[in-house]
Amino acid sequence: MSDEDYDVIIIGTGAGGGTLARHLAPSGRRILLLERGDWLPREPQNWSAQDVFVDSRYISPDTWYDAKGKTFQPQVHYFVGGATKLYGAALYRLRREDFGELHHHDGLSPAWPISYDEMEPYYTLAEQLYAVHGARGEDPTEPSSSAPYPHPALSHEPRIQQLSDDLAAAGYHPFHAPCGVMLDESNVPYSTCVRCGFCDGFPCPLHAKSDAEVHGVRPALTHPNVTLLTNATVVRLDTNPAGTAVTDVVVDLEDERVTFTADVVVMSCGAANTAKLLLASANDRHPNGLANGSDQVGRNYMFHNSQAVLALSHEPNPTVFQKTLGINDFYFGTEDFEYPMGNIQMVGKSTEEMYRGEKPIETKLAPTRVLSDIASHAVDFWLSTEDLPRPDNRVTLEADGNVKLSYQTGNKAASDRLYHQLKSMLGHLGLHPDHLIPRHAYLKSAIPVAGVAHQAGTCRFGTDPAASVLDTDCRTHEVDNLYAVDTSFFPSIGAVNPALTAMANALRVGDHLLDRLGTA
Numbered sequence: 417m418s419d420e421d422y423d424v425i426i427i428g429t430g431a432g433g434g435t436l437a438r439h440l441a442p443s444g445r446r447i448l449l450l451e452r453g454d455w456l457p458r459e460p461q462n463w464s465a466q467d468v469f470v471d472s473r474y475i476s477p478d479t480w481y482d483a484k485g486k487t488f489q490p491q492v493h494y495f496v497g498g499a500t501k502l503y504g505a506a507l508y509r510l511r512r513e514d515f516g517e518l519h520h521h522d523g524l525s526p527a528w529p530i531s532y533d534e535m536e537p538y539y540t541l542a543e544q545l546y547a548v549h550g551a552r553g554e555d556p557t558e559p560s561s562s563a564p565y566p567h568p569a570l571s572h573e574p575r576i577q578q579l580s581d582d583l584a585a586a587g588y589h590p591f592h593a594p595c596g597v598m599l600d601e602s603n604v605p606y607s608t609c610v611r612c613g614f615c616d617g618f619p620c621p622l623h624a625k626s627d628a629e630v631h632g633v634r635p636a637l638t639h640p641n642v643t644l645l646t647n648a649t650v651v652r653l654d655t656n657p658a659g660t661a662v663t664d665v666v667v668d669l670e671d672e673r674v675t676f677t678a679d680v681v682v683m684s685c686g687a688a689n690t691a692k693l694l695l696a697s698a699n700d701r702h703p704n705g706l707a708n709g710s711d712q713v714g715r716n717y718m719f720h721n722s723q724a725v726l727a728l729s730h731e732p733n734p735t736v737f738q739k740t741l742g743i744n745d746f747y748f749g750t751e752d753f754e755y756p757m758g759n760i761q762m763v764g765k766s767t768e769e770m771y772r773g774e775k776p777i778e779t780k781l782a783p784t785r786v787l788s789d790i791a792s793h794a795v796d797f798w799l800s801t802e803d804l805p806r807p808d809n810r811v812t813l814e815a816d817g818n819v820k821l822s823y824q825t826g827n828k829a830a831s832d833r834l835y836h837q838l839k840s841m842l843g844h845l846g847l848h849p850d851h852l853i854p855r856h857a858y859l860k861s862a863i864p865v866a867g868v869a870h871q872a873g874t875c876r877f878g879t880d881p882a883a884s885v886l887d888t889d890c891r892t893h894e895v896d897n898l899y900a901v902d903t904s905f906f907p908s909i910g911a912v913n914p915a916l917t918a919m920a921n922a923l924r925v926g927d928h929l930l931d932r933l934g935t936a
């Protein structure tokens with residue numbers, strides 16, 4: 417295969433790369449998408465809890481090392497659409513305050529170099545492109561918005577409506593969670609989404625989930641100027657002799673090593689793999705890794721301090737699609753805990769099959785209750801606490817070139833507090849007050865460091881080239897034609913799910929690139 421030249425090369429097709437591709441496609445510029453994975457197969461196993469949760473069918477093979485040099489299998493999904501193929505499609509905006517400096521129990525969450533108001537129009541556009549359902553005005557922490565949600569909130573099923581009513585009666589502010597599924601409850605026979613119980617953590621064979629394949633890559637590919645190569649792993653970026661511009665994008669394509677060139681190169685490999693690519697591209701001008709004069713590449717890795725927990729309802733919980741409710745009353749703290757605690761939301765309804773091998777459930781509940789009984793009464797929550805950026809929580813490369821992820825959990829006091837806050841409320845919510853059991857299935861692994869679903873940081877953006885990797889346009893400070901639009905740019909992660917922010921930012925950077933290419 418001969419070398420080929422493009423206007424823009426985008427590496428990775430997930431939330432950042434897929435969204436950017438769609439935004440740039442109408443420009444007519446020659447765009448090449450390089451994706452290391454393949455199309456995720458549409459097959460019966462997509463909706464099998466055994467295949468997805470127990471046998472990890474869609475976790476892509478990769479080997480990373482922890483701080484002690486022990487190998488582990490990270491929870492990564494190398495497919496067209498990236499991690500969004502499996503995501504829960506909870507599409508939250510960061511809070512306005514998350515863009516400023518916030519004092520946490522364990523330290524400072526730094527300010528972003530841009531304000532919420534600069535991001536707001538792109539959040540609105542991202543919500544439209546990804547067909548988000550929601551209701552404004554219910555969540556007191558919600559930032560201002562220039563448009564309503566494009567689709568009405570998903571209705572709660574009866575047990576979740578009851579939970580919402582009980583929360584409201586206890587003085588809290590439950591809200592309809594923002595959700596990207598193409599469900600039309602006003603016209604069910606014509607709805608693309610069928611509101612099944614296999615959404616959060618599963619792929620959708622109906623293409624009814626608002627993922628980056630469906631709303632990013634596929635619309636982009638309707639333009640003849642956009643090309644996608646799958647099974648194309650970018651292994652290195654080479655620069656001109658001065659080290660100021662990427663000249664060659666070196667790719668393992670099936671069994672061949674090939675090179676592509678472009679005026680602009682955009683990395684969107686996911687936070688860890690974008691850092692890996694930069695570190696693997698060290699050269700004479702960039703001896704510590706490409707664009708790494710600041711020694712910031714790979715540092716400040718964050719992934720939320722998350723807990724998946726199961727409570728037991730006194731009444732059965734026959735809910736099918738459970739992820740319709742959120743609570744942010746503790747996001748910024750409470751009177752007796754002045755620091756931010758985070759967000760509580762529902763996760764997909766657990767089933768008996770998912771519990772197999774989950775020791776906490778087997779030891780704490782199974783001796784007295786059968787698993788099917790636990791499943792029929794389970795109410796499943798997801799608790800997210802902000803994980804603060806720490807320079808030593810970082811991606812480096814092992815001698816074999818694989819990712820080494822050194823990570824120590826932080827902000828634990830806030831995360832424990834959030835857990836106990838929820839536990840203290842159970843008795844008022846028709847839930848058994850003694851049980852709030854940790855779940856590992858949603859984290860896909862009992863090894864915390866492997867749960868990389870919400871990975872971010874590693875190439876934070878900022879105005880100071882000594883303290884950041886990217887400038888405010890997400891261009892590397894040191895290499896003029898090199899950008900990143902995945903979650904690696906996050907200087908802090910907030911406590912809500914990250915994907916909508918990656919999508920919105922990709923649109924923001926996309927506008928900058930359209931200007932740069934003279935096609936705005």
Ligand SMILES: Cc1cc2nc3c(=O)[nH]c(=O)nc-3n(C[C@H](O)[C@H](O)[C@H](O)COP(=O)(O)OP(=O)(O)OC[C@H]3O[C@@H](n4cnc5c(N)ncnc54)[C@H](O)[C@@H]3O)c2cc1C
Binds near residue numbers: 429693902915
């Ligand atoms: C089970 C699960 C549930 C989640 N639920 C939610 C949710 O409800 N809400 C939410 O906001 N977020 C959720 N997330 C997180 C969300 O999916 C991610 O934050 C988001 O996808 C990150 O986007 P990204 O562009 O940074 O990376 P990704 O979407 O991971 O995309 C990276 C892409 O780059 C490709 N790639 C990597 N290296 C290379 C290379 N060298 N060459 C070529 N291609 C490469 C990968 O194959 C992948 O396609 C969830 C994630 C998981 C796994």
Ligand code: SF4
Binds near residue numbers: 608609613616623624
């Ligand atoms: S709930 Fe809807 S979007 Fe989710 S997997 Fe089922 S059909 Fe697909």
